[in-house]
Amino acid sequence: MKTTKNLSRKRSLPSWASVLLCAAAGMACAMAFVMAQSGYVGLSLPPAASTSYLWTALGVCFGWLLWQAWGKAGRRPGLAALGFGLLFGLVNSLGTTLFAYDTWASLGNLPGLALAVLRVLGQGLPMAAAITLVDRALQGGLLIRATAGLQGDPGTSRSIPPPAEFSQGRLIRLRTFVKAHxxxxxxxxxxxxxxxxxxxxxxxxxxxxxxxxxxxxxxxxxxxxxxxxxxxxxxxxxxxxxxxxxxxxxxxxxxxxxxxxxxxxxxxxxxxxxxxxxxxxxxxxxxxxxxxxxxxxxxxxxxxxxxxxxxxxxxxxxxxxxxxxxxxxxxxxxxxxxxxxxxxxxxxxxxxxxxxxxxxxxxxxxxxxxxxxxxxxxxxxxxxxxxxxxxxxxxxxxxGIRDQQASGLYSVCFQQSARVLRDHRQEVTSEEYDAIDQVLDAVNLPTLYEPWISDPVKYTFRLFGQGAVEKAALRSYQKAWFQMLAKYPLTYLEAFVAGNSAYYAFLPKLEGATYNNQAGNRFVFEMHPQISTNLGVHTAYVMPxxxxxxxxxxxRGFRHIPGLSLLYCCAFYTWLLVAAGVSLGRQRRWRDLxxxxxxxxxxxxxxLSPVNDxxxxxxxxxxxxxxxxxxxxxxxxxxxxxxx
Known part of the structure; x- marks a missing residue:
């Protein structure tokens, strides 16, 4: 009787009302992921229209998440899950918007900013629910057996019954080998x-x-x-x-x-x-x-x-x-x-x-x-x-092996300079332009620039392994880079996010040509035919x-199977680790981090890598x-x- 009273106090809404609320919230969250097709320039298939049944299915999934996380037991969201959920909403919204339209210009007015805030909230809430459920699974015994301690050591011969208990069949010998090694x-x-x-x-x-x-x-x-x-x-x-x-x-x-x-x-x-x-x-x-x-x-x-x-x-x-x-x-x-x-x-x-x-x-x-x-x-x-x-x-x-890592170390900075020259060439001073041109091909950077890969830009680096000359030119470049950071902070941030967003945001699959088809690549099955002619290496496949x-x-087909496609998505693993880290924090297992x-x-x-996704x-x-x-x-x- 007492337990029933406590539960009734804990639940502020009837179960049917909670179900309806979670369903409505799930649909609203799904709509927060909708991208307008007008002005879309992302290197992918066009986004689904807002009237697509895809969003209904996604809304049902989100509603189920919200119900399982909080609605079913009348629980309140935890601060850690809610905080990281909102962080996801922020980075996912910014990353997908930049991928779709190659700019955050829509955030420069009040209606656009208000819409962005709603998108952050709508995208963050399902992630907060997912983090809550992962934490609950990790702490609730869903993955690990409830034991007082380890019962023997399955990796040693102590867990193998005495030989007299076994027949000498092949299957038994195989089992013995597996347990021993x-x-x-x-x-x-x-x-x-x-x-x-x-x-x-x-x-x-x-x-x-x-x-x-x-x-x-x-x-x-x-x-x-x-x-x-x-x-x-x-x-x-x-x-x-x-x-x-x-x-x-x-x-x-x-x-x-x-x-x-x-x-x-x-x-x-x-x-x-x-x-x-x-x-x-x-x-x-x-x-x-x-x-x-x-x-x-x-x-x-x-x-x-x-x-x-x-x-x-x-x-x-x-x-x-x-x-x-x-x-x-x-x-x-x-x-x-x-x-x-x-x-x-x-x-x-x-x-x-x-x-x-x-x-x-x-x-x-x-x-x-x-x-x-x-x-x-x-x-x-x-x-x-x-x-x-x-x-x-x-x-x-x-x-006598020369250090040639400078262009790789400056990969992000070079992309930021290239994006500034693409978007603000008329505002760049001659001193800033010359500092860039000392180390990179400034004339061609605006056309070479690809948001998702820095190779076309960094391969114009002029000073590979030139020691003191390279260091002096890079010092001048660093000075110009910091000056331009104060003038174009948003452009710098756009270049940074455009180059790495798929590692934490759920971007669509890249469809189209990128430099050497690297961005968005999952596998490299094809041998490069030019290797044998240019590099003196003669290899050939044997099978048809x-x-x-x-x-x-x-x-590659796994990427098109609902559910399994998440296994090919970098952001999926990133947020699984975030959820596991949140769980360790809630268990006060800071050392285990x-x-x-x-x-x-x-x-x-x-x-900081040169290629996105x-x-x-x-x-x-x-x-x-x-x-x-x-x-x-x-x-x-x-x-x-x-x-x-």
Whole structure:
């Protein structure tokens, strides 16, 4: 009786009224996403008309979200969920508006500003509800079994019944092997699942960047730091071995197999760690299906690029960070070495890897450990970071390899200058124009500028590797850049958001030509025919072209399946991580947020990257999301030792 009275006080509306209110609010929120077709210039299919049944379906979904989050139990929105929901409404509204009309000019008048505020509120409310539901699922036992602690260690032989209890059949021996070596078993399963891609695209799809790196390795181009030198050397060694047998296909195959095995191992280790978090069966099967059946991983396993190995290292570093945060026992030497190796390779395999590995290492040592464990972990990670810094700061200059990263580091700034010249050329002073023209082709920047990719602009950089001359010109450019920032802050912000909005806003699929068809790209199945003629690399597919085309169509087709298409959307993973972070905060597990640092910093590098909505840049985040969600749901105290 008392409980009934309390519930009646808690619910301020009858259930039928709450349902109607949620339904009406859902429809209103759906209309907040409608984009006017008049004046639309976005590089996509035209937006759906406001009378389309699509918005009705979306309104029903939003109404259901609101009902489940708050209406069903008469709850009030939490401040954290509401705050991040409104943040989503703001960035999503700004990002989609800029994509659609290439300007925020409509915000310059009172009616336009009022409409924008309504759009922010309407788009933010469903996200607040979604964050609330994710938090509730993570804390409410939907993902993790309710146990007092870990019941044994499923990654060790202690969980295997004595041999006398088994028959000697093949199935039983297989089961014994899987229990004794779960990481290896999962890795073999992943390789088997990805084998159609490895075979159909045999010996592997060589990216244009890797072709350029091979040209550097074999002396056809000047060696520089535009591409990661360590990766260049590893790739070059594979091709040297291949050329011993007069086959560049063999060199491609060696690198492809190496990265596939490493990626499979890292994901096998992730599945082992997931098992120790005690997930429910449906969670483990869902994550297993994600790593095996979704075309993302088979496609990137066969794609010879800089990102597959790097993704594996970010995943391994994240997993070792989880172990540091969870394991009450000191990490063994094998685990410490794996942590140090993954952090070191993060720095060497990509030029921006240091900005992910170094902060993660510092936070893990300072706040993730204590006592002697802190000294041991700090020692191995300090050694790894010292090797990485010595490689780039001492070894490469001593070998005469010039630093060519300036145009990449200034990528966002160059885009902002190009947009100012496009939109405000008559207002730019001669001094500002000359400072830009010293480093870039100022005359052609307005026509070269593409909002979603900076390559056309940054490739006009005039001073690659010119040392003191380059530094002096960049100092003049920096001065002009800051002067123009004060004059054109909105244009600068437009250029920044236009270059990265798809990483946090739900933009439509890009349809149309961009520079080298990179912006919005998910997979690169096609070999570049010019590689063999321009870069001295001779690779060729073995399987029939029609089979490759069919496989590519099937892989890309996932993007057109309702629901599954979200798995190809960068913003979907971003806001899942936000929801998991909110849940950790509500659980007061602030220390555990260290595990999210590699993903957070990877997201930051995407914001500063030269291409918008470029999936290979975002790939490390996609890889770590399943294990981070399970970690956010698990408040236990132990993780496994090094993989078996």
């Amino acid at each position: 779960p990481t290896l078993a999962y890795a073999l399963l992943f390789l088997l699942a990805w084998s159609p891609y490895l075979l159909v695209f045999f010996p592997g799809t060589l990216s244009w960047d890797m072709g350029e790196m091979l040209a550097q390795y074999f002396g056809l181009r000047e060696m520089g730091t535009w591409h990661p030198v360590f990766t260049t050397w590893v790739l070059g060694v594979c091709f040297q071995v291949g050329r011993l047998f007069h086959s560049d296909n063999l060199g491609t195959l060696l690198f492809m197999l190496m990265q596939s095995v490493v990626l499979a191992f890292s994901m096998g280790y992730a599945m082992t760690c997931l098992g120790h978090l005690r997930p429910k069966r449906w969670v483990r099967l869902t994550v297993l299906a994600f790593y095996t059946l979704i075309p993302i991983w088979g496609s990137y396993a066969q794609f010879v690029c800089k990102d597959t190995l790097y993704t594996a290292m970010v995943l391994l570093m994240t997993l070792q960070t989880l172990r540091i945060l969870r394991d009450t026992n000191p990490m063994g030497m094998g685990g410490l070495l794996l942590y140090a190796l993954s952090a070191l390779l993060c720095c060497l395999l990509r030029n921006n890897g240091l900005y992910i590995a170094l902060p993660t290492a510092l936070l893990a040592v300072l706040f993730g450990t204590r006592g002697r464990q802190r000294l041991r972990l700090g020692g191995v990670l300090a050694g790894a970071m010292a090797l990485a810094l010595g490689f780039s700061g001492l070894l490469l200059p001593s070998l 072209g029609k089979l490759r085309d069919l496989t590519a169509i099937l892989a 260290i595990a999210f640092v590699p993903a957070l910093l990877s997201f930051a590098t995407c914001l 470029y999936f290979r840049y975002y790939l490390p985040i996609v890889a770590v999301v399943p294990i981070l969600l399970a970690f956010a749901a698990h408040a236990g105290e132990k993780m496994p030792d090094q993989p078996k």
